[in-house]
Amino acid sequence: FYRELATRGKVHPIALDTGMRAWLVTEYNLAKELLRNPTICKDARTTAGVTARSGAGRSGATTVSRGITAHMLNSDPPRHTRLRHAVTYAFTPQRIENLRPRIERIADDLLDDLEARRGRVTDLIEGYAAPLPITVICELLGVPVADRRMFRQWTNTVIDVVVGDPDEVKQASLDLERYLAELVDQRRQEPRDDLISAMITDVDEADPLSDQELVSMSFLMLVAGHETTVNLIANTVLAVLNGDADQHTALTATHDLIEETLRHNGPVNIATLRYATEPLTIQQHTIAPGELVLIALSAADRDDHRFPDARVFDINRDTQGHLAFGGGIHHCLGANLARMEAVIAVRKLFTRFPDISLPEPVDRWKPSILIRGLCELPVQI
């Protein structure tokens, strides 16, 4: 589909159900440039007058309550700079490296549990790829791991904002908001050694984060920190089990394997919503202020001009510059954490279970335009 789109141009008009227009960007160089273009903004309110005219702001953003969406990924400078600054310290290379022993331990424990399922078909997402990053991000933030099933359900529903049932999305977002607001309140009373407490205590006293910002930022970390990484682990394991790469590669060239999975089958599909604030002419099209611009990272990373024979999974290709983690000021804050989790997860899985295989072909993907993730990954151990 992306190849066919590529023959038609770099950017494609989409008719929204509001009767208005949005734009899908699929070409690599244009996607990369727009991710860095300051006239394409994140906060629909920046374009308040024009957004109402285009109807673009109604493409889901209204279904999810403002109580969880007032975070940095939906903000522009200077607000974005201030919010990102409040958490950046937790993602320095040294801090991420410090998490390594704990992540290895979590992976080992999950693999111990999988031992009990030897000889049976088991869903590797449910048993391994999902609980690993969820546990990591919960511990980092200070969210009780025991509640992970509950909020995985909520976050899965909220992520479906574009195709999901609007009432369910709204309810899940309210439940999540209530849950996180309580947690923020607890940490205000009694700070602990976690990221939520740090966002309360370690910021500029003259300009602290509001309750709404704290809840939204916690929500962002929770969702961004696990749903994507789950799929990076699962998509990588699938590439090996499908024969796109062999198990030797999985154990010896894990970094290259992960980078090529990010490029070829990255967990973020068409996400990266932005709004034009100025008219923008691309080829024969003019994008009007207030119109929604969707940058299709997955399409850009399959652009044959940038990655020759892009649809072929090639562990030896140069993956430098892939856009799986976005770009510009919103470039993924957790990219190195995600990479480390995936390397550990994949290496440990194939070391422990070299005989793991697919009992039948797997090709059922979530019907989401945001996430490129399998519904399940049944494996035979």
Ligand code: HEM
């Ligand atoms: C932003 C992808 C893991 C935290 C982003 C963006 C992408 C992305 C594409 C930019 C979206 C945009 O520009 O609209 C991924 C992928 C991951 C992953 C593919 C895993 C394989 C993580 C993890 C965390 C995280 C583990 C940890 C908390 C964030 C945050 C932002 C972000 C906070 C917003 C940054 C900002 O607005 O300045 N991610 N992510 N991500 N990601 Fe990730």
